[in-house]
Amino acid sequence: MSSAELFQGGLDLLAVALLALGIKGLSKIRSARAANQLAAAAVAMAVVGLLVSAQPTAVTWVWIAGGTAVGGVLGMLTARLVPMTAMPETVALFNGCGGLSSLLVALGVLLAAAGDGLTPSLLVLVSIGFSIVVGAVTCTGSVVAMGKLQGWLPTPGWMLGRWRHGCNVALATVVLLAAVLTVGGSGDALWPLVISASLLGIGLTLPIGGADMPVVISLLNSYSGVAAAAAGFVVGQRLLIVAGAMVGAAGLILTQVMCAGMNRSLPAVLFGGALSSASTGSKGSGEYTNITSCSAEECALTLEAAERVVVVPGYGLAVAQAQHTLREVARLLEKHGVTITYAIHPVAGRMPGHMNVLLAEADVPYEQLKEMDVINPEFPAVDVVLVLGANDVVNPQAKTDPESPLYGMPVLDVQEARTVFVVKRGMSAGYSGIKNDLFEHPNTSMVFGDAKQVLGNILGELKILGVGQR
Numbered sequence: 001m002s003s004a005e006l007f008q009g010g011l012d013l014l015a016v017a018l019l020a021l022g023i024k025g026l027s028k029i030r031s032a033r034a035a036n037q038l039a040a041a042a043v044a045m046a047v048v049g050l051l052v053s054a055q056p057t058a059v060t061w062v063w064i065a066g067g068t069a070v071g072g073v074l075g076m077l078t079a080r081l082v083p084m085t086a087m088p089e090t091v092a093l094f095n096g097c098g099g100l101s102s103l104l105v106a107l108g109v110l111l112a113a114a115g116d117g118l119t120p121s122l123l124v125l126v127s128i129g130f131s132i133v134v135g136a137v138t139c140t141g142s143v144v145a146m147g148k149l150q151g152w153l154p155t156p157g158w159m160l161g162r163w164r165h166g167c168n169v170a171l172a173t174v175v176l177l178a179a180v181l182t183v184g185g186s187g188d189a190l191w192p193l194v195i196s197a198s199l200l201g202i203g204l205t206l207p208i209g210g211a212d213m214p215v216v217i218s219l220l221n222s223y224s225g226v227a228a229a230a231a232g233f234v235v236g237q238r239l240l241i242v243a244g245a246m247v248g249a250a251g252l253i254l255t256q257v258m259c260a261g262m263n264r265s266l267p268a269v270l271f272g273g274a275l276s277s278a279s280t281g282s283k284g285s286g287e288y289t290n291i292t293s294c295s296a297e298e299c300a301l302t303l304e305a306a307e308r309v310v311v312v313p314g315y316g317l318a319v320a321q322a323q324h325t326l327r328e329v330a331r332l333l334e335k336h337g338v339t340i341t342y343a344i345h346p347v348a349g350r351m352p353g354h355m356n357v358l359l360a361e362a363d364v365p366y367e368q369l370k371e372m373d374v375i376n377p378e379f380p381a382v383d384v385v386l387v388l389g390a391n392d393v394v395n396p397q398a399k400t401d402p403e404s405p406l407y408g409m410p411v412l413d414v415q416e417a418r419t420v421f422v423v424k425r426g427m428s429a430g431y432s433g434i435k436n437d438l439f440e441h442p443n444t445s446m447v448f449g450d451a452k453q454v455l456g457n458i459l460g461e462l463k464i465l466g467v468g469q470r
Contacts, residue, residue, distance in 0.1 A: 022039030136200075145213060290440045303338070316425070320389070342364065344372070387422040396437045
């Protein structure tokens with residue numbers, strides 16, 4: 001073994017350790033930023049080790065430098081310009097890029113070997129086939145998920161029929177047959193494999209409704225990790241295998257957590273179609289008949305007199321980009337002696353951890369974030385709950401109406417508090433399309449308006465009252 005190979009092996013070992021520590025650190029808000037930097041350093045180490053070992057030619061260095069520059073600029077622009085509301089779509093797109101990378105690596109290795117008249121080993125051929133299939137499904141599925149989150153791709157009515165399962169089964173059969181032929185050395189089956197796997201990704205993702213998108217994003221993240229691990233076998237890179245396996249396992253665990261948070265099984269998400277379609281005609285639909293509304297001034301007066309306030313953030317808060325205004329309101333109330341906590345439902349927003357990232361951006365102390373299982377028993381002792389753009393995750397139907405499609409889904413028991421204010425632009429339903437019984441609850445008042453505007457009005461009223469000024 002040469003000194004360059006020993007150097008690469010040592011860097012790979014160190015990079016794997018740092019990557020594992022980085023992934024572990026992402027589970028805590030306090031350590032997430034440093035963990036992300038640690039994982040980036042691990043990847044950089046692995047790249048340096050690979051370059052030292054491979055000793056690229058001058059032409060190859062130009063391609064490497066060019067690709068690094070383009071990717072770095074695009075990554076920097078994305079990080080700076082993409083708003084928080086578009087973060088779920090960005091994550092879906094990144095998952096798709098990971099799948100596309102694995103697909104291109106596998107295609108490149110196979111086509112290069114064919115051009116040189118070489119036959120890869122059986123392990124490499126199997127890895128190539130697996131990388132192509134998973135990479136193509138991840139790529140097209142992620143693009144569809146991004147389009148649905150962005151509102152560009154509604155679920156077509158014809159995709160909700162049962163016959164779509166037959167189409168997907170037929171596509172899966174073609175994929176399997178083409179993969180077997182490709183692994184067997186048939187070059188004619190390669191492009192049918194790529195096309196059918198890409199169509200399968202579309203067919204599996206397009207019927208899934210917006211309510212299930214957090215689960216889909218987690219699953220696609222797992223797919224991208226599996227595709228990367230397969231690409232690691234293709235190019236013989238240990239770190240890529242380990243890193244891909246870590247990402248795949250973490251994504252799968254998170255998918256199970258999301259399914260538990262929605263009381264939905266993974267097969268129901270993947271093969272059951274849109275959740276909202278199941279709600280049609282259910283007892284959960286209908287018009288509201290007993291709604292109480294109030295002004296921001298009345299809400300501010302109640303908050304000023306409270307001892308304990310719980311904030312429930314939802315996607316509406318992200319859309320309004322009101323997290324910083326919310327933080328200003330919380331600071332005034334805290335100076336006034338009010339205890340503020342934030343109730344975080346595991347599937348609030350449009351991706352796992354969406355609300356955590358949103359609040360962290362506004363410098364909300366991580367100690368104030370309470371998970372659903374922790375905060376639920378405390379709601380009876382809460383004076384005021386402020387619901388900001390959340391809907392399905394605070395719907396009492398999940399516990400009171402056995403005929404509701406939401407029944408059995410763990411929700412935040414906000415109705416147990418003394419007073420509940422729900423800030424919404426209107427009476428529209430959430431992703432599930434289910435009427436929210438909380439809005440008609442005796443201790444609930446609706447505060448209609450954009451979350452940022454309403455919070456700004458509340459902030460102004462609190463200042464007029466002298467809250468936090470003394």
